[in-house]
Amino acid sequence: MESLLNLLKILTESDIDFVIIGGFAAMIYGSSQVTQDIDLCIAMNPENIEKFRKTLGPYHPVHRMTPQKLSFLKHPEELKGIKNLYVKTDLGVLDILGELPGVGSYSEIASRAIDTEFLGHKVKLVSIDDLIKSKKIVGRPKDHATVLELNVIRERLKK
Amino acid sequence: MQPRLTRAEQEAVDYGIDLNLLLLNLELTVQQRIEQHQRALDMVNELKKNFDRLHGIPPESSQNSD
Numbered sequence: 477m478e479s480l481l482n483l484l485k486i487l488t489e490s491d492i493d494f495v496i497i498g499g500f501a502a503m504i505y506g507s508s509q510v511t512q513d514i515d516l517c518i519a520m521n522p523e524n525i526e527k528f529r530k531t532l533g534p535y536h537p538v539h540r541m542t543p544q545k546l547s548f549l550k551h552p553e554e555l556k557g558i559k560n561l562y563v564k565t566d567l568g569v570l571d572i573l574g575e576l577p578g579v580g581s582y583s584e585i586a587s588r589a590i591d592t593e594f595l596g597h598k599v600k601l602v603s604i605d606d607l608i609k610s611k612k613i614v615g616r617p618k619d620h621a622t623v624l625e626l627n628v629i630r631e632r633l634k635k
Numbered sequence: 636m637q638p639r640l641t642r643a644e645q646e647a648v649d650y651g652i653d654l655n656l657l658l659l660n661l662e663l664t665v666q667q668r669i670e671q672h673q674r675a676l677d678m679v680n681e682l683k684k685n686f687d688r689l690h691g692i693p694p695e696s697s698q699n700s701d
Binding site: 478479480481484503504506507508510511512592593594595620621624625627628629630631632 | 641643644646647650652653654656657658660661663665666668669670672673675676677679680
């Protein structure tokens with residue numbers, strides 16, 4: 477059964493370093509918007525992609541953007557030069573980005589990220605400033621609503 | 636007397652955001668926010684599934700994500 481909660485659980489139990497970004501990060505900050513996927517920023521290298529294959533393997537991951545829904549476990553064979561991965565699993569959709577366009581690379585995002593905790597595991601969350609910046613860049617109406625909520629949350633965090 | 640809203644709060648209210656709901660979220664722990672979101676998502680997906688079934692829409696065609 478689809479469950480982003482369970483998807484996050486298996487990711488936090490893995491040994492993959494990632495930063496939660498996007499709408500799911502906004503929800504963790506307190507946004508009331510409902511999101512259908514988890515977005516992560518990672519150091520996009522063959523070693524990390526293999527770790528994702530191992531972690532997601534039991535949940536039938538496929539490349540959701542390909543019409544044939546190619547298996548993430550077999551495609552691509554060449555793991556170098558990949559920028560983003562858009563994966564659908566039995567637990568839900570997971571978008572894995574190597575950078576946040578207009579905001580920074582994984583190492584820059586990670587250096588500003590904050591630590592939070594989920595089920596006893598430490599989880600890295602994109603900084604609220606980087607999250608607001610990325611949402612403004614994407615610029616869809618729902619992102620505007622999220623930005624307005626995050627502006628209020630940022631004020632509260634500073635108090 | 637209502638407390639004066641900050642500029643960010645006023646902008647959010649003007650856009651139609653339920654400030655009270657947002658502030659209630661901030662009282663929750665991270666774990667509680669994730670669990671609450673999952674319950675909301677389950678309900679949205681269930682409603683969407685029922686809508687699709689009633690209108691003869693194939694399951695995959697209405698899927699959407701961020």
